[in-house]
Amino acid sequence: MTAIVVLILRVALAAALYAFLGWALLILWRELKQQASFLASQKKPGISIQAMLENGRQIQHLFFQGEITIGRDPTCDFPIIDESISAHHARIAYHHAQWWLEDLNSTNGTYIGKSRLSVPTVLISTDKFRCGNTSFVVQMQPTDESLSAVIEQQNEA
């Protein structure tokens, strides 16, 4: 009889230990899920990139993802057929509420104006940059909030 009571207590003891661990893991997992859905729900503004090739052809794409790679490789988000562009030439990424242009160690480099890019650089709307012999212009799509801000400004004006 005594032993059965204690056996039940022993089972409860193990249950308490694993309740501690299980509950800690559950909370950690919930936190992870929360963070994931928080990141997923963050709205990224659209960006339109226009490329002007050497031969004068113009290509324009509108993107809604957070990361765009430019290069000769067909797997790139913005593939460009130009011998002077590396396979994975440059990346445009959205973080810290800004679009950033980053060179991916390309052979011919990425330029804003005359200066060659060595660190990630913030892009703003209508900025121009050049990869190899192709030049690009970016147009930011206003997010809902910035759009309303613009409308407000216009109204005030």
Add this chain to the structure above:
Amino acid sequence: MNKAIQGRLLLLAAIFLCLQTLIITLSPAVRLRSWQVDYRLSQWIGLALWGLFVARAHYDISNKLPDADPYLFPAAALISGWGVLTIWRLDPNFGSRQAIWLAVCLGLLSFGTRLTSLEFIRRYKYILLTCGLILAALTLIFGTNPSGSGPRLWLGYDELYLQPSEPLKLLLVGFLAAYLADRLPARLRTIHILYPTIILSGIAILLLIVQRDLGTAAIFTALYTIIIYLATSRKRVVFIAIVLLALAGLVGYYFVGIVHSRVSSWLNPWNDPVVGSFQIIQSLIGIANGGILGTGPGLGSPGFIPVAISDFIYAAIAEETGLLGTLGLLALVGLIITRGLRAALRAPDTFRRLLSAGITAYFGIQTILIVGGNLRLLPLTGVTLPFVSYGGSSLLTSFISLLILIHISNHLDIDPAPLPRPQPYLALGTLLALGLFASALTNGWWALIRGPDLLTRADNRRRVVEENFVQRGLLLDRANTIITTNRGEIGKYTREYKYVDLAPVTGFTDSKFGQTGLESALDDYLRGIKGSPTSTVIWNSLLYGTDPPGLNVRLSIDLYLQSRADEMMVGESGAVILMNAQSGEILVMASHPTFNPNYLAESGARLMTDPTKPLINRATLGQYPAGSILEPFIQALYGNAPTSDIDTNFVYQTFGFFQAPQIQLEVAPAPLPGGEDSIIRVSPLQMTLATASLSNHGVIPAPRIAMAVETPIAGWIPLPALGNPITALQPEAADEAASSHLVVDLTYWQYLGRAQEDQSAFTWYIGGTPANWQATPLAIVVLLEDDNERLAERIGKELLTDAMHP
């Protein structure tokens, strides 16, 4: 939010510890199987202290450091409480000291939450480390050891002892973090920057090596390497350290005694279980005894594990909470390590990042080192299990380290410092995770796969303790008269030998002198693990951690005839066996001189070295030259053939003297056929079997002594003979041999023989019933270690007549 998580986790930890305290309280009731016992209550004081100071620390942490990691403190609080209860259960004296130390540590933690910054470590890094080194150096001169012997690693004042190498660990981590955070951005050649760290760490490690505290020296080396690798992310550092450690290990193995003995007892523990590998083997037996579920807190015997309160506390926990408990413990350490590394990665600057990663590495490496040592995964080093092991210095260092981690984790609002090379941090995390994983696997290996083997080892003293709490089976004679029983009440059962003179045959079971005779041969039945239903065995092991009640065994011994034989043998040396020649049942087995197994504790040591060897069962283990007693057998085989035709080896062969009898007793090894000069020795049991063939129409019966076992379900179940009957002679030849030695006017045959070896003379008497005997055929052998034909004949004659005419 964090406060709620931390509060909930602490509540679960408190429930866990309350249940553990309650089980320890009730444990005497389970052991004695009664509610009327003295309950163990003192450890509730430890739990109360824990609850009081943990609540205070929780309040302070959640108020002063609201963004601090909510998992670190509850996990540490749980395992430190677990440690206090385990120590208290092993030794209330040390338990109460540890509880006070824990209260001091928790108080310090509460107070430490008021700190606003950790900059003082950075600023006074040289002073702090130098103070630590001076304290450590002082142990060279003023060092003592609280236990009175062993390495002098402590500084003592009155009853208070400090082990400076414990805080030195933290001071070294702090110094390295501060120094490297200040210097590394300079991007000079790394080696120039490292000179001061090499010198200071080298001094620390040398100090430890001089004091023979090699485990801590290994931890220092590992911590130094890890922090340099984290700061510089150069793999070279790791390779150099591994090569240096391997070299140091090799040199130590060949030239330093303590390293050699530690390593060899790690590689081959089974060769030296008494001295060199005693600790590790007892630790493994404890772990094996725990199995999956453990015996339950307070219900195992972790006291048999040496230094169970500090070095081997992991094994003590494994015994009482099983694999289930230790996996939880390892998971809790894993949780602390994960959260520590997370705090490091999120730290706002390099100093705090290195500091928290270094502290995490210290927790992880030290845990893996001592847990691995307990599990024979790594060589044994005498370091403590952080938060759990007994020791104020270790507990204090662990809690100050925890305080620093909690402080560093309290910076969610500031962006983490950039981390150009994350690989070293990932590598550290992987290393620690692998170490914990390997420990868990090894724990499972000893608890599950090797467990049953380990528990049957003779140096597992738990079996004897069990017999104090569980009735061992009785030994009965053929008329169910008690030969051996138990006396005392539960918890104090001791074996009582009612019929003392049979001691060499029944043997004894004793914690110090082991098991012999029938007690050893029938142990599985007497302990109830054979013959009881499997469910009973499992249920008893689950509930009580013991074997089920033992089963009684009925022997073939006839106590009346046995006592007649023993009366006549008083003062003589020799053996008497009376056997049913047909069935092989042994009615009398006397071996003299005999001893009293009821007083083994007082006389055991003397009996062991007694030149007359009273502990030996001469009837089965004694070996004597046959001499002239071989005559009737030669005659039965060859008739009156001339001496030149006789092949003695063939005679021995025919009558089974070259075979060891199969019986539930230890028997002498069978002699080998010899050449002309060598003497072949036979045991009285072998002689009895040969004699029986003359009274049993030429068939040697299979000997039996254990007749039946009383099982709880099926009642008495016969135990069959172990061997088979062998036909030695044609029935006519046997009958004729027996009748040619018939005693005039009497109804039995007999033969007296003599043997001589060196200066000793032996007298053999054999006899039995004749071929035409209508009742049970009998065979008797008397052997005297003396030249005394008259006595041998008298004993044989009276016993045989008594048995023939009951």
